[in-house]
Amino acid sequence: MNNRKVTLAVTAAGVVAGVVGLGIxxxxxGAGPAPTLPSVSAESLVQSVLTAKPAAFAGxxxxxxxLGLPALPGIPLTADGVNKARxxxxxxxxxxxxxxxxxxxxxxxxxxxxxxxxxxxxKTATKSTKDAAKDGAGKTPLDQHGDRAANPVTAAADLITELRKTSNxxxxxxxxxxxxxxxxxxxxxxxxxRTLLREVRVAVDSELRIPLRAEVLTNGTNEPAVQVAFADLTVGSQDASLxxxxPPAGTKVEDKNLTAKDRKTAEEAKDQVSPQVVGDGWDTTLVGRVPAGLLSGNATAPNGSTKHNGQNPxxxxxxxxxxVSGAWGSGIKISTKxxxxxxxxxxxxxxxxxxEQVLYEAIGQVK
Amino acid sequence: MTATLAEASAPTEGRAPRAPLTRLLRSELRWVLRRPRTLIGLGLLGLAPVVIGIGISLATGSGRNGPDALFGLLKGNGLLLPLLTLFLSMPLLLPLVGAMSAADALAGESANGTLRGLLLAPVSRVRLLGVKAFGVATVTLIAVAIIAVVGAIAGPLLLGGTSMLTLSGTTLTVLPSLGRVLLAVLWVTVQIWAVGAIALAISACTEHPLIAMASTLAGLIVCTVLESISSLGWLQPYLLPDSWGSIVDLVRDPLDMSSLTTGTWRAVCYIVVGLSLATARMATKDA
Incomplete structure (x- = not known):
């Protein structure tokens, strides 16, 4: 029967369309072909990022x-996968x-x-008032590093010169x-x-000159180890109520302004850790000493609040x-990509x- | 296309007078809604929001951390109840309704021996399937709507408050809240239609309604298990329940439709596949 054949052909097409649709x-x-844009030098691109006016957007x-880290209880962000933020x-x-x-x-x-x-x-809200003393006269952090750094043109040049010592x-x-x-x-x-990283790529919006994507690539793979990217971005003024x-009714509101005492505690903790930088450029390592007691889980971390949910770190x-162990002693090594x-x-x-070899060399310099 | 197909597959000899579509649809609905099991099922679904509402209003514990974070918001936010009940009934209760009515629609008729009569009737098979699919779709919509309506009435009564506290910390007034509930009803209905379409395809292939129902639900359970295996991440976007958790996005402010939209497209694909398979089976079935 002919109409049966037609029906079967149509249903077969329907199944194929449905499966293809499911695949889509x-x-x-992914993104289409790379757009054609007027060429720009690295210096002027960095400079335009530093001078870019903040844009109004939603994204x-x-x-x-x-990274290849396991999921830590309570910190799902460490596990491999995609996390979204708006x-x-x-x-x-x-x-x-x-x-x-x-x-x-x-x-x-x-x-x-x-x-x-x-x-x-x-159901908790935390409120912290911006420190008036910190950036009182509406100064951006950029302004505070002296005149040369205040000028984005010289700042960009300085930044690039500094980076060019160790990077392309x-x-x-x-x-x-x-x-x-x-x-x-x-x-x-x-x-x-001596680094695990192959390159860091930053995609800069051609019009707004804000970073749209940052990728960290490691040796031996084309998959970025970490990627932070806008999935969608709408430029335009936003509803002020956003x-x-x-705080909604029934919410516990905490005031969290750093008092002088908090700052003193933080300073003390910092002195105790005494972090120091070994090496420069890409093989910079940060070495120091963990405050006694922190590892057993009953000390307070520098910000005075960390409790690690009662777990023993x-x-x-x-x-x-x-x-691992070596001439420097013995300990635990944690590797990520x-x-x-x-x-x-x-x-x-x-x-x-x-x-790890670079760390073994650096760890010997801790007093 | 359906119309031409119906035209084409009408008996060639002497063109029997065709019954008007609306009459067919009406009689199918009357037939489906008069079944005691449909009515009992819908009635029990209507109890779900009431039971959850009473449970929450009696609960005194402060279990507000962890996976029951949504429950923690319920007190004083009555209009969250319909959304939460839909969220809870999506994995099993509502698919059960869809699968049950789809199983009854074709396999049930087969088991009673009444499908034979329908296949021989002067109604094209595509049309017959369309009428059956309409019945399943309507029962699903009614089931979802009952939960939402009962929830929207019971919520403010049992838990107080005619507003909705969103996860983002803002409070929506009555009308926007009801808008969210309506969106939830539409979205959940489309998802359950997808389950119903697959169930209808299985239902067309068997004479035992139990097989159609059991295999649909078994498939759904397998999908849920696969969803929880993180190394199968590549497979999960193909599975229907992958976006069912995103109904929670309706309780965010501003509304984020991206994963709800993806979920809708996924469901539409399943509906197309399911109905196509069912039509193919119906067209080749011996009367």
Whole structure:
């Protein structure tokens, strides 16, 4: 029967269309071909980023983590995967950031004077007033490093000169990120740098000159170890109500302004840790000594609040670290694709974006 | 296309008078809604929000951390109840309704021996399937709507408050809250239609309604298990329940439609595949 054949042909087409559609839904099309943009030098690109006016926008940012760390209880962000954040900015210093998770959300609102943070799972809001003394006269942090740094042109030149000592900087083609054309600025270590990193790529919006994507690439793979990128970005003025926050009824509101005492505690903790920098450029390592007691989980961290949910950090580290030993002593090594960390049994630590041998050399310099 | 197909597959000899579509649809609905099991099922679904509402209003514990974070928001936010009940009934209760009515629609008729009569009737098979699919779709919509309506009434009564506290810390007034509930009803209905379409395809292939229902639910359970295996991340975006958790996005402010939209497209693809397979089976079935 002919009409039966027609029906079967139509249904076969329907099945194929449905399956293809499912494939498209599952694997959304990537960015199209690289856009053609007027060429720009690395210097002027960096300079334009430093001089760019903050834009008003709404967007969502995806953080793709491929570090190879296990998920830590309570800190799901460390595990491999994609995390999303939604951001809004009015271009005049007010901003909103929201971190949605499966059944809750953390919101951070900066309304110009106050920074609010709200956690829907705990039903708590934290309020901290911006320190008037810190940036009183509306100075941006950029202004505070003297006249030469205050001028974006010289600041960009200085920054590039400094980076060129250890890195190659270049504008490497263009890309489309969140539907917007962007320049790709690539920073790669000079051959004699001992580092795990291959290059750092930053896609800079060709019009707004704000970074749209940052990728950290490691040796031997084309998959970025960490990528932070806008998934979508809408430029334009935003509803003012987004940048205000009123704690909902039934919320516990905490005031969290750093008092002089808090600062003193933090300073003391910092002295105790006495971090020092060994090496320069890409093989910089940070070494120091962990405050006694912190590892057993009953001391307070520098900010005076960390409690690690009652877990013993040392035991936690042993779970995903590897015991190592050498002329410098013995300890636990934690390797990720972008860096290595070393914690010795007597409480010294060293971290850096370097292979483990560099850490073994650096750890000897801790007093 | 359906119309031409219906035209084409009408009996060639002497063109029997065709029953008007609306009459067919109406009689199918009357037939489906008069079944005691449909009515009992819908009635029990209506109890779900009431039970959850009473449970929450009696609860005194302060379990506000952890996976029950949504429950923590419920007190004083009555209009969250319909959303939460839909969220809770999505994994099993509502698919059960979709699968049950789809199983009854074709396999059930087969088991009773009444499908034979329908296949021989002067109604094209594509049309017959369309009428059956309409019945399943309507029962699903009614089931989802009952949960939402009962929840929207019981919520403010049991838990107080006619507003909705979003996860973002803002409070929506009555109308926007009801808008969110309406969006939830539409979104959940489309998702359950996808389950129903697959169930209808299985239902067309068997004479035992139990098989259609069991295999649909088994498939869904397997999907849920696969969703929880993190090394199968590449497979998960193909599975229907992948975006079912994103109904929570309706309780965020401003609304983020991105994963809800993805979920809708995924469901539409499943509906197309399911109905196509069901049509193919119906067209080749011996009367």
């Amino acid at each position: 839904v599952a694997n959304p099309a 969502s940012v995806e953080v793709t983590n491929n 951001v809004w900015s009015d271009g005049q210093g007010r901003a909103r950031l929201s971190l949605p998770s499966a059944q809750s959300e953390q919101v951070f609102v900066e309304d110009g004077k106050t920074v609010w943070s709200y956690d829907s799972a705990k 900087i270049a504008v490497d083609g263009t890309a489309t990120v969140a539907g917007r054309p962007a320049y790709e600025l690539v920073l790669s270590p000079k051959p004699d740098e 940048f205000t926050f009123t 040392a035991a936690l580290l042993k779970q995903f670290g590897m015991p 972008v860096g290595t960390g070393l914690l010795t049994d007597d409480g010294r630590f060293a971290v850096g974006a370097v292979p």
